[in-house]
Amino acid sequence: MCKKQLNTLTDGEIGKIVKIRGEAALHRTLLAKGLFIGRRISIHAVDLNPMEDHIKVRVNGSFYSLAKEIAANIQVEVA
Numbered sequence: 001m002c003k004k005q006l007n008t009l010t011d012g013e014i015g016k017i018v019k020i021r022g023e024a025a026l027h028r029t030l031l032a033k034g035l036f037i038g039r040r041i042s043i044h045a046v047d048l049n050p051m052e053d054h055i056k057v058r059v060n061g062s063f064y065s066l067a068k069e070i071a072a073n074i075q076v077e078v079a
């Protein structure tokens with residue numbers, strides 16, 4: 001198993017969240033979206049336009065758009 005930052009994954013990759021770095025406010029925001037340690041997360045779209053620096057992810061049946069700078073704080077384990 002390989003550990004990567006969420007912002008480095010490509011379309012279709014699936015992983016399990018193993019670590020979240022950052023301040024408490026970031027943790028609360030991610031927890032409200034269902035992103036917490038042990039949760040499976042999959043990448044559905046990576047926006048390559050530099051002006052639209054977001055990643056579309058699916059967690060627990062819901063889709064979310066995360067800024068790549070926020071996704072960099074999430075470490076996942078990829079099979």
